[in-house]
Each structure stands twice: as C-alpha cells, then as structure tokens.
Amino acid sequence: MHLSYCTNVHPAEDLAGVIAQLHAAAGPIRRAAGLGVLGVGLWLPAPLAARLATEPAALEALRAALDEEGLEVRTLNAFPYAAFHAEVVKLDVYRPDWTDPARLEYTIDAARVLAALLPAGAEGSISTLPLGWREGWDAAADAAALVALGALTAELRAIRAETGRVIRLAIEPEPGCVLDDVADTVAWLGAHRDRVDLEHVGICLDTCHLAVSFADPRAEVERIAAAGIRVVKVQASAALHVERPGDPAARDAVAGYAEDRYLHQVREDAAGGVMRVDDLPEALDALPAAAPWRVHFHVPLHLAPEPPLTSTTDVLETALDAVAATQTVDELHVDVETYTWSVLPGSPPDLVEGVAGELRWAAGRLAERAEQPA
Template sequence: MHLSYCTNVHPAEDLDGVIRQLDAYAGPARVAAGLDVLGVGLWLPAPLAARLAAEPDALGRLRAALERNGLEVRTLNAFPHEAFHAEVVKLDVYRPDWTDPARLEFTVDAARVLAALLPPGAEGSISTLPLGWRVGWDDAKDRAATDALAALGAELRAIRAETGRVIRLAVEPEPGCVLDDVDDVVAWLASHRDRLDLDHLGVCLDTCHLAVSFADPAAAVAGIADAGIRVVKVQASAALHVERPGDADARRAVEAYAEDRYLHQVREHASAGVIRVDDLPEALDDLPAAAPWRVHFHVPLHLEPEAPLSSTTDVLRAALAAVREVQPVDQLHVDVETYTWSVLPGGPVDLVDGIAAELRWAQAELLERQEQPA
C-alpha cells in the first residue's frame, strides 16, 4: 500500500501557491515524520489542472518542487473543482456535477497531469464526486453522467495507449449525494457495466463517509469485490462519533464542530433505521438524539476527540483489513484526507507538526500493523 496525504488541506489555487505550500508544509512534514519519500495526493483546482496539462514548462516547475521536497504523486483528488477554501463551501463542493462538461474536462486534465508525474511502474488514481448532489437528480441527468463517465473511460484508455500509464477513476460515495454510500456506488456501476470501463473505474473508499453511513466495513468491501469492482483508492479519514447525543455534555461538545465552511452530514443509528440530515445545525435542531450519531467531520487520525466524543478510526482499520482480504494492495493508494485543520475547535494548529503526527500514526497503525502476520 502507498501512503500519502491529501493537499486539499491547503488553499492555494495557482501554481505559485501550490509550490509554496509544498515547500512550506509537505516537504517539512516529510522530514518531521521521518520518511525518506512522502506521497502527496495532490488537489489541483480546475484552472491549474488545465494549465499544467497544456504547458510543459509549468508542469516542469511542479515536478521540480516535488523532487526537491522528496515527494511523489500517485493519486489526485479531483472532487473539489475549485475554491475549496472559500469562506462558505457547503453544497458548492458538488458543482459542477457529472452532467456538466466542465467536470469531464477537469478530470481529463487531471489524468494527463498525473500521467506525467507518476513514478516509473506506478499506477495512478483520481478520486471524484459520486455523480452529484441528490436534489433534482433524474433519469436525464443519470444518462448524461453515464455518457460523461463512458467518455472518460475512453480518455483513460487513450492515455494508457499513449504513455503506458494506468490511471483509474475512483468514485467516492458521500452522504447526501446521488450515490450516498458504498452499496449505492456498487449498484450504480454494476447496472452501467455495459457502458463503463470497469478496468479504469472503481471505488474510492472514504472511511469517514463509510463510518457515517453506519455500514459494516467488511460487508461493504465484500460487496465491492463480489460485484467484480475494485477499490482503487482509500481515503484514510475518521468521522466524529457521538454515543449519547441527547446528553447535555455531548451536545455541548458536538456543537463546537458546527462551522460555516463545510457541510457536515449527520446520521442517527435509530432502531427503525438510519435517520439522515444534511448538516450539523440541522441535526442539533431536528434529530431525536435518542441513538448514536456519526458526523461527517474529518477529525485528525491521531487526535482522539475529548470524551464524551470519539472518532471512528476502528472503521478505518477494519476497512483496510477487509480490502487486503479481497484484492492485491501493492497498487492501493491510502491517502490521509484531513482537510478540516483550519476549522477544528480550539483554533489554529501548527500544520507541519499536525500532518507529521498524523502520518506517523498512519504509518504505524495502517501500514506496519496491517502487514504484521496474524
């Protein structure tokens, strides 16, 4: 398995900014984590991806910055299109969706950039949104999205033929979207098997989203494998767990995580089924709070929230173990995706120290421990 950290934690929108952030954060975090080489799951806003795909000199500047910092790229995050650190993001992160030609254009640009950056012999992955937000989705939009993903498959085959580079798209289920959970993604891909190239298209298993859905990790991964689909990428992330959301202390603690930039979908695991709301303030107002909650808030892997809250790193460990059981993992990309450092309760943190500590945790808990014989 190949470990990286996702650079969507950084707000840069242009090449100079991305290079500055590699120099200021990624390189120093590699050193602080004690790693000879650090993988970075690059987030490239759409205008920058287009520039890098079209301008060899610009791509050369990025490659040089990666090399001098001891960094390598095997995966890109092409879920946010741009402005991921705007004052308010919320539903904008799902735009443009897969019915908009801009989404296909962005993803093709990202694939061409990745093909040029991959280490020799490495395969690449690109994570993307699960079609779009569910509201207003209909059969016509589904057909348009299918057409776009079929066209992307043709582009990825062409890149493979031209460059010898294998790049796969990883569809990332997310609460509230058209493809809300792993079962939704598996069913959708399987039902469109006649149109889609499943050799170049698979699943991005975001383990925060998996935990929020209250899915059993082993069963979810088995369902992917049983359908003949591959886990292309794992986004190593943890959700916020609230065991007793009706308790006053728990409510005060979780209220601190309600913030204005990102959407924090919440699920309550009631006896009659999972109750779903689209953001934390709505949960605090409307959910019964009679059963455990999971909150879509990517909490740092190594920082267990203070009681009575907890995180779902157990789901992350179980999901990775399940993937190892059903497919080879020598080309599996494990991308630590904690983009919420700037909105964590308690104010600013030293980002280099935080990223390095999280990487050390991931190296020990996800790679070294998983590789030990039973």
C-alpha cells in the same frame, strides 16, 4: 499500499501557491514524519489542472518542486473543482457535477497531469464526486453522467495506450449525494458495466463517509469485491461519533464542531433505520438524539476528540484489513484526508506537526498489517 496525504488541506489555487505549499508544508511534513519519500495526493483546482495539462514548462516547475522536497504523486483528488477554502463551500463542493462538461474536462486534464507525474512503473488514481448532489437528480441527469463517464474511460484507455500509464477513476460515495454509500455505488457501477470500463473505474473508499453510513465496513468491502469492482483508493479519514447525543455534555461538545465552511452531514442509528440530515446545525435542531450519531467531520487520525466524543478510526482499520483480504493491494493508494484542520474547534493547530502525526499513525498501522502473516 502507498501512503500519502491529501493537499486539499492547503488553500493554494495557482501554480505559485501550490509550489510554495510544497516547500512550506509538504516537505517539512515529510521530514517531521520521518519519511524518506512522502506521497502527496495533489488537489489541483480546475484552472491549474488545465494549465499544467497544456504548458510543459509549468508542469516541469511542479515536478522540480516535488523532487526537491522528496515527494511523489500517485493519486489526485479531483472532487473539489475550485475554491475549496472559500469562506463558504457547503454544497458548492458538488458543482459542477457529472452532467456538466466542465467536470469531464477537468478530470481529463487531471489524468493527463497525473500520467506525466507518476513514478516509473506506478499506477495512478483520481478520486471524484459520486455523480452529484441528490436534489434535482433525475433520469436525464443520470444518462448525461453516464455518457460523460463513458467518455472519461475512453480517454483513460487512450492515455494508457499512448503512455503506458494506468490511471483509474475512483468514485467516492458521500452522504447526501446521488451515490450516498457503498451499496449505491456498487449498484450503479454494476448496472452500467457495459458503458463504464471497470478496468479503469472503481471506488474511493472514504472511511469517514463509510463510518457515517453506519454500515459494517467489512461487509461493504466484501460487497465491492463480490461485484467485481476494485477499491482503487482509500481516503484514510475518521468521523465524529456521539454515543449519547441527548446528553447535554455531548450536545455541547458536538455543537462546537458546527461551522460555516463545510457541510457536515449527520446520521442517527435509530431502531427503525438510519435517520439522515444534511448538516450539523440541522441535526441539533431536528434529530431526536435518542441513538448514536455519526458526523461527517474529518477529525485527525491520531488525536482523539475530547470526551464524551470519540472518532471512528476503528472503521478505518477494519476497512483496510477487509480490502487487504479481498484484493491485491500493491497499487492501493491510502491517502490521509483531514482537510478540516482550519475549522477544528479551539486554537489553530500546527499544521505541519498535525499532518505529520497523522502520517506517523497511519504508517504504523500499515506496517503492522504488512507484518501480519498472510
């Protein structure tokens, strides 16, 4: 398994900004984490990806900064298209969706850039949104997305033929989207395996999203494997868990995580089935709070929330074990993705030490798994 952290935590939108963040943050994070080489899951906004795909000098400047800081790139996060640190993101993170030619163009640019940055002999992955947001999605939208993904897989095959570099797309199920969870994604890919090349398309298993769904992580990974689909990438992330959301102390604590930038979908594990709302303020107003909640808020892996809240790192660990038990993991990308440091309640944390702490935590967990008998 190859460990990295996702640079969508940084607000840089152009080449100069990305290079500055590599020097100011990623390099210091590597040193603070005690790693000789650190993987970075680069987030490249669409205009920058287009520039890097067409300007060799720009790409060489990025490569030089990566080398200088002891960083390598095996995976890209091409889910947010641009402006991921705008004052308000919310539903904009799902635009453009896979019905829009701009999404295909962006992902092709990202694939070309990744092919040029990969270490020798390494395979690459690109995570992407699960088609789009569910509202307004119809059969015509589904058909358009299928055409676009077919074109994308043709391009990935062409890159492989031209360069020898294997790049795989990793579709990332997310609550509220067309492909809301693992089951949706497996069903959609399985239904369209004649149009979407499963050698080049698999799943990005975001373990925060997985936890929010209240699905059993081991069973969901086994579902993926049984369908002949690959987990291409694990986004190592944890959700907020609220065991007793009706308790006043718990309600006050979770309300502190309501903020204006990102969408924080909430699920309640009710006896009659999981209840769903699209953001935390709505949950505080509308859900009965009679059963446990999971909140789509990526919380630091190594820092437990203040009681009575907890996090779902157990889901992450169970999912990693299940993936290791069901497929070869030599080229599995494990990307720590806590992009919410800037909106955590309380005083702003030190980002370098925070991400380094997460990486130390994750590296320790991966090392424990590597030492376990087969």
